[in-house]
Amino acid sequence: MKPDKKFILALNRPLGIIKMPFSVPAKSLGWDENKFLKVIRSYKNNGVIRRLGLILAHREVGLKSNVLVAWKVAEKSLERAANTFQKAGEVSHCYQRKTHASWPYNIYTMIHGRSRQDCLRIVKRFSRMTGIKDYQELFTLKELKKTKADLWMLTK
């Protein structure tokens, strides 16, 4: 199914916390609301919509600290490390990324904890579990920008 750009842009805006939240974007498209809901369901089923519902602010729900950790993982240890991170509740994101001569780290994990100390403990534990000794802890010093991804570029 080819994603419908107008539909995506309409649903990419936050919904109102009102009795009929989907009626507003449906109306903006000039669509019948039932058709709009049907399309949402189908995109949710095929994974084009990853999530739909309340998007929470994690800082406020008790996880006050987070750290991005860049790990240097040997090719042969990749699967084992990825498996550990996939299973761990403290890890929200885990990506493998390209490396550079000046930056040999290939695995990135976003780790959440109650405090900076808590995060450091979790990182140490992961290091022990995976055997990865070379890693960089990249603490957030300041959030400079955090927005809902603007998907206008789809229309270009």
Add this chain to the structure above:
Amino acid sequence: MLAKLDRLILKELQDNFPISRRPFADSCRKFGLSEEELICKVRSLKKRKLIRYLGAIFETKKLGIKSTLVAMNVPRKRLFQTVRMINSYPQVSHNYLRSGKYNIWFTLSAASKAKLALLLKEIKRRANMEDVLNLETVKVFKINARFKLEK
């Protein structure tokens, strides 16, 4: 502190928000509330900044959008103006000041790989930076921006 009912509402409506004409009417009974009461509760949780928004998150990869993570080490003197320049791009959704060798980390998205490369070249030039890490994704092992609320 989060009350038990608030926690239940947050958990349920982050995972199982009904895709229906009246989603609050369809879910309010689980909480022993009326539709109006539930809407009121959710609005107050938003006001308290526990909720960022109600809405959808798209799998941008499935929409053909290309994204990358970029890191650079901007000298302190130029930090403010450089951050302002980077943040002015709508293609930059997240930007963080971080500890470590590189201080500025941002995500960049575009409709194609070629457009992404052009955009990054422009930002590098405007930032007057040589040592820029373009950390393209090789593989996604996990994305789970849901938060466990049971405790």
